[in-house]
Amino acid sequence: xxxxxxxxxxxxxxxxVLAFEVKRPGLGTYxxxxxxxxxAEEHATKHNxxxxxxxxxxxxxxxxxxxxxxxxxxxRKFRMEYASPPLRGVVIGNDGECxxxxxxxxxxxxxxxxxxxxLNPTGRLDLLLHNYRxxxxxxxxxxxxxxxxxxxxxxxxxxxxxxxxxDAKTYVVLRRxxxxxRGRLQSATRFNTIQYVDDLPDSQFEAxxxxxxxxxxxxxxxxxxxxxxxxxxxxAVRTPRYVPAGYKLEGYKLYKCPCECGHESAYTxxxxxxxxxxxxxxxxxxxxxxxxxxxxxxxxxxxxxVRDADHGRLASFDWKGRSFVILADVSSRELRExxxxxxx
Numbered sequence: 001x002x003x004x005x006x007x008x009x010x011x012x013x014x015x016x017v018l019a020f021e022v023k024r025p026g027l028g029t030y031x032x033x034x035x036x037x038x039x040a041e042e043h044a045t046k047h048n049x050x051x052x053x054x055x056x057x058x059x060x061x062x063x064x065x066x067x068x069x070x071x072x073x074x075x076r077k078f079r080m081e082y083a084s085p086p087l088r089g090v091v092i093g094n095d096g097e098c099x100x101x102x103x104x105x106x107x108x109x110x111x112x113x114x115x116x117x118x119l120n121p122t123g124r125l126d127l128l129l130h131n132y133r134x135x136x137x138x139x140x141x142x143x144x145x146x147x148x149x150x151x152x153x154x155x156x157x158x159x160x161x162x163x164x165x166x167d168a169k170t171y172v173v174l175r176r177x178x179x180x181x182r183g184r185l186q187s188a189t190r191f192n193t194i195q196y197v198d199d200l201p202d203s204q205f206e207a208x209x210x211x212x213x214x215x216x217x218x219x220x221x222x223x224x225x226x227x228x229x230x231x232x233x234x235x236a237v238r239t240p241r242y243v244p245a246g247y248k249l250e251g252y253k254l255y256k257c258p259c260e261c262g263h264e265s266a267y268t269x270x271x272x273x274x275x276x277x278x279x280x281x282x283x284x285x286x287x288x289x290x291x292x293x294x295x296x297x298x299x300x301x302x303x304x305x306v307r308d309a310d311h312g313r314l315a316s317f318d319w320k321g322r323s324f325v326i327l328a329d330v331s332s333r334e335l336r337e338x339x340x341x342x343x344x
Contacts, residue, residue, distance in 0.1 A: 042171075043170065049197060053191045066083070069081045076096050077096045079091065093205055095206050111207055145167050146167075151163050176189055180312060181331070220253045224253070225252065233282075234283075235321075241344050251268075252268055255267040278326070279326050279342075280327075281324050283323070304336050313328065313331075315336065
């Protein structure tokens with residue numbers, strides 16, 4: 001399952017807020033955490049800037065570090081170029097309408113339209129506040145700028161799931177850290193420098209389609225109903241009878257293999273405000289023939305196999321002519337329970 005490393009996605013969902021500021025004895029007034037998140041959602045995309053940063057992310061089972069150069073043009077255009085191994089030369093961009101990724105090692109360009117979330121900002125806010133608690137823990141200096149330090153904790157366990165450092169003047173997220181359900185750092189980005197500018201040329205954000213071979217334009221289709229997706233694939237798409245508490249169905253989509261082998265799957269996604277559960281279902285006869293990339297080679301395995309993935313855990317099994325793959329940051333027990341409920 002592909003990893004999207006988009007800096008503009010570092011901001012949490014919009015938060016409704018009851019008060020602009022809160023008073024503490026002896027400390028005067030200060031913006032509360034929900035207000036800061038709301039300002040970040042509303043104002044962070046209104047700035048043009050160039051920046052350098054250091055990122056950490058899971059790559060082939062290991063947490064690796066890479067230097068990146070970042071350009072952002074309000075409201076939605078960005079460009080991120082990796083300047084050090086293992087992704088040196090890889091460029092990810094958004095021209096305002098489409099995401100694109102150039103990989104010099106493969107000499108190919110992938111382009112895909114951005115698929116909007118099925119949940120509106122209010123719906124995402126409801127999930128976030130239902131499952132997580134946002135706290136302001138202080139102020140620090142990041143990239144030479146004063147930043148509010150925020151922490152996001154799961155209400156059920158108190159575990160830290162995310163940390164954010166938000167520019168106190170512009171509300172751009174200057175630093176963030178993401179943790180999995182086992183408390184392990186999964187990804188992080190910290191700006192080293194940032195320069196706000198009046199404008200940036202649009203050419204910086206356009207995909208270089210005239211120079212490189214385009215191999216994929218759309219992996220995920222538009223959101224559709226379960227019935228529509230079942231008709232498109234020729235089989236009844238199954239819905240799990242069990243998902244962990246706090247998760248809500250976001251929607252159904254048609255997933256097409258990026259390697260353009262023609263393999264298609266039903267993609268069902270659940271979200272809880274920060275984390276997601278992704279379920280891929282396809283016919284066992286429709287797997288990709290390229291080294292088992294879309295469908296594991298050991299077909300007809302009815303026993304659910306669970307293993308660690310770069311982001312959470314992955315379960316896979318075949319049942320009644322269907323192949324299922326589930327990716328989620330939940331316990332092995334919960335993953336097997338999701339799998340079992342798909343057979344009911």
